[in-house]
Amino acid sequence: MARNFNPPLLFLTTLALAFSFILSLSPHNAAATSYEISTTVLYLTPPSLHQAHQQVLSYNPKTTIQQKNQSNPTKTPFPSFFSLSLHPRDSLFNPHHNDYQTLIHSRLDRDSARLNSIINNLACKTRHRNITAPIVSGATQHSAEYFSRIGVGQPAQQFYMFLDTGSDITWLQCKPCDQCYKQSDPIFDPRKSTSHKSLTCKARQCKKTETTSCINNTCQYNVFYGDGSLSAGDLMTETVSFGSTGSVKRVVIGCGRFNIGLFVGAAGVLALGSGPLSFHSQIKASSFSYCLVNRDSRKSSTLEFNSPRPSDSFTTRLLKNPEQTSLYYVEFTGINVGGKNVVVPKSTFKIKKNGEGGMVIDSGTAITRLEPGAYESVRDAFRLLTKDLKRARGPTLFDTCYDLRGMSEVEVPTVSFEVGEGKLWNLPGENYMIPVNENGTYCFAFATSNFPISILGNVQQQGARISFDLRHSILGISPQKC
Template sequence: MEQTRQVLHKVETTPLLPTSSFSDHENKSHQTQKLSFTLHPRSSILSHENNCENYTSLTLARLARDSARVNSISLSVAKPHQFESPLTSGAGQGSGEYFARIGVGQPVKQTYFVIDTGSDITWLQCNPCADCYHQSDPIFDPSGSSTYKPLSCSSDRCAALQISACSQAGTCLYQVSYGDGSSTSGDFATETVTFGGGTRSVPDIALGCGHDNEGLFVGAAGLLGLGGGALSLPSQIKATSFSYCLVDRDSTSSSTLEFNSAQPADSILAPLLKNSAINTYYYVGLTGFNVGGNDVAIPVGTFEIGNDGRGGVIVDSGTAVTRLRTEAYNPLRDAFRQMTQDLPSASGFALFDTCYDLSSIKRVKVPTVSLRFAGGKTLDLRGNNFLIPVSDAGIYCFAFAPTGGQLSILGNIQQQGTRVSYNLATKSVGFSPNKC
């Protein structure tokens, strides 16, 4: 897909192939303060996804995972002061779409983690297993690592857990529960984490060593918590920034997750906002949209965070489809429909209500969709960031969906092909297209 005029894109209508390819990440001189992981899309790691009956089945499975995640996030924000158990992101529903290859322990054991900006706790499956699911790599055995150290119940990091307990030996136990009843529990400990295939190690990282992991987890060894809380990986390594670039989820290409690297000079900046009710999520100052170069009229205050902590817009690496409050979604959808009346329509698909039958069209022009941020900056989305294939029969759908709640979520379909950089020092998030 390429931009043909200021307000138009061309979209290739070959649903079983990636709509664009991405070059390898640019080699940079080694900086001791910079840490980097390789990122892989879910489809390149989990071969069973490629064995789905067809692309329609694969899409439906993805959307089911996605909806479970959104429900979990929405519930955690809707009741920020009523936690009886931690209700984090939807990774428990198997909704992780991007995996990082990370080394744990000494000697180093390389394994895959789901990256999640909607969670704080990093954890992985550990032997001995009371209940463990299938993962791509051997399950980590802490008894074989010289750098594994259980945390005591009296430690500050144990106290920072939302749910913790003491073992008979006085060591810290953790539990994280997810929205569908999935959970992970075990020992809370510190370990050495190795970045970049072994080029840099960071000791004393607090993580969960899960001996009982139940529910619909799949593939990865565990979860890498990139949220804004005190126990997240960025907080523990005192990162001033981190960034990622998500390749097309049907691609076999990879990219990087980086800490303390310079923000691309061409980044379109938006403010990161604080929600005093919850510090895990990254709230962004989204104010509206343009379609075909024209402003979309939405009510003032639609995306504001309320005094009760509800509302606002979060940027999330694990949610696929952007969810918008109906007050914003309906006018955005209507504006897009108005400018695509010449395209053959198709029936709605799962959560999508605006779809097109492009099976007989080799290339199609669609209006540019842009995100508007506080401060006046605008991010133009590529065509495959908002019009995506959902079947192997040439059906494409508008990749936004309404939510009945007050929280809106900027999902990873809209982030693909863009380096998203979180500057934790200046409280801003940058979007730099074509930096994978």
């Protein structure tokens, strides 16, 4: 049967299809139809300088409850489980800032010093293969952010020590001291400890690190920092105690006789790096974990050894970088913003043969740093989904800030890390949108590393129980466990 041809109807049909096709190509409709934007509510609590600086711990160790509990710790070769209180840096040291903005600037300055130390050390090892660079600690003179209290000696003398996952030698200032900075506790006097013993040059521990030397048959250590600070002295073995949970004998510790740097009241560094002389390696701990509270919080949390990983943890692999053995690298596979995977260079999370690349997880770096290309992609994705928020100027480190004054809450796109087998670690909004003053300015708390390395900072780790299973090279992440 013959069909009637209707030109006007065909024209209208063609026009409708073309208009529909044009609409489908528009940016707004493309974003709306390709995926549903994932958001979270950020509750805006005005930051307070008073809150950040209150409850500064006493400089008199005799007044602490921990010291009373540690007077007669149980002696055990290797405690099956023990924990230490973990405090933000500002609980120990009150720098008397004039306002919250200057406090933030001081934190970011310390963070830049920390980043430069890691990069300088890595650059030395990757560009000058025949030069052995000194180990760079996570507690450079302006950078360590969390600390615990331990007992050293017999009877135990109590000390605040900076937690550092990027350092391999635990050390503290010792008498007699040729050069010491001011610390909150009395300087350790080995002559008052019955368990003190100097380490000889023949001791196997003296040969396990490249930072040692030998003088008069005494094993000496020298730890240099990227900003010019240092600690040098002799290695000793001592009894170390952990609250009322026990003690361990013959732990190798640096007895610092010459120390330069503003270590902000702490007696030294509690090294949790991946080297053979790190603290957990010596006490035979198969795992350790920490939970970092917000640095403006009144709360403390715990540093735990040999504790079981929380049942709700999701896991990924801990990786080794042969060119940077002190640091922990974590296997991430991607970053999501607003529920959509951000396209970043494939090399971002891969450790190259020359030691560059990869993602370091670090307790001393505050703000997560990404390789330049990856950072720009993540930042641009976040900006695209926050066009309705008023932009503002923030500190030099941040190039994406917002004026949220007068608001009690705001909806922001989610930010997530892809961890192992497609699992997502969804960050709380306060872990990537942080206040930088008391006037309602919030900034996107990611930045560029300006170097082929990425670092997962402690601001992004806040609130989660981070577990290092050293025996199986697994990192566990359990959100909201502080």
